[in-house]
Amino acid sequence: MTTVIILSTGVSLWCVLLYIRWQIIRKYAYREQRELERFKRELSTTMTTIIRVDYTEHRFKEINAILTKKQLERIIILLVAPDWLVAVKQRAWPRHLVVNARLYPTLLPYFQRVDVLVGTEKKVIRFSDAYEYLRTLNEESEEICS
């Protein structure tokens, strides 16, 4: 008898918590999607991957090396750096769309724990590490080439 009571309370607790979590995620995802759409419209691009790169990061050199490669998929790079460095990098990474992060302050809150946002049709996929994401992407594209 007690088992049944415990089980039913527990399961109902689960349902309530899952419902709350689902609502919060939906609210967040809606805002995020809207903000990304607006951003992409402003830049008039159809690229789906936005990646935030900070020039003070200790692996900036490695990230730079991967981004200069030719076969990589085209991505939007939100570069957190002084204006002159952004200008330099816009020329150094011609394949990608380099954007000065200072100009889009409303987008930055969405990059608090994440470095990469991939906007697919239905939802936004998040990755927390820019370098690891690029490394995986690079390995994938190298495989296709070979």
Add this chain to the structure above:
Amino acid sequence: MIVLTYASDLLIAILFFLSFYMKVTNLHQLPLEINSYQVIPYYYAKIAAYLLLITEGGIFLLYITGLAFVMKELLLIVLLLVFIALILRKRKQQGNLECGCFGKADSLNKYPLQRNMILLVIVIAKLFLPIRMFSLEESITFIFFITGMVMIYDILTDVVRLREINKGV
């Protein structure tokens, strides 16, 4: 002394469920995390991810239900030693001190080596503690208690994040 047995069992169960939950809720991230250790070839990262999830979920259930006495402690000791070896290897290669093992729980991500060492000591100490009795009701209550707590923690961090974004707009 029996309190210590309970405490260590629960601590291990909470930690492993937290890590399991954070990984499941951000499943895309996990293969990248595994790739960052550079031990497993790129194609197998996904399989390794599922194996890791099964192991972590399994350890949570084992420690909650008290099945496989001594075997589960040995399993956990081996697992922790493997984790420590991997972290040491990564630190040597990349000088990277943090791990994403706990997703949003940043305070647990900061010192992975010390955390695993402490956990290892607790598991070994647990072998010498008195054995506790397990009952079905107790196990079920603990399962709901722990999963509920972790979910509430997750919801709270999400609320904080949402509020920050509202402030920015």
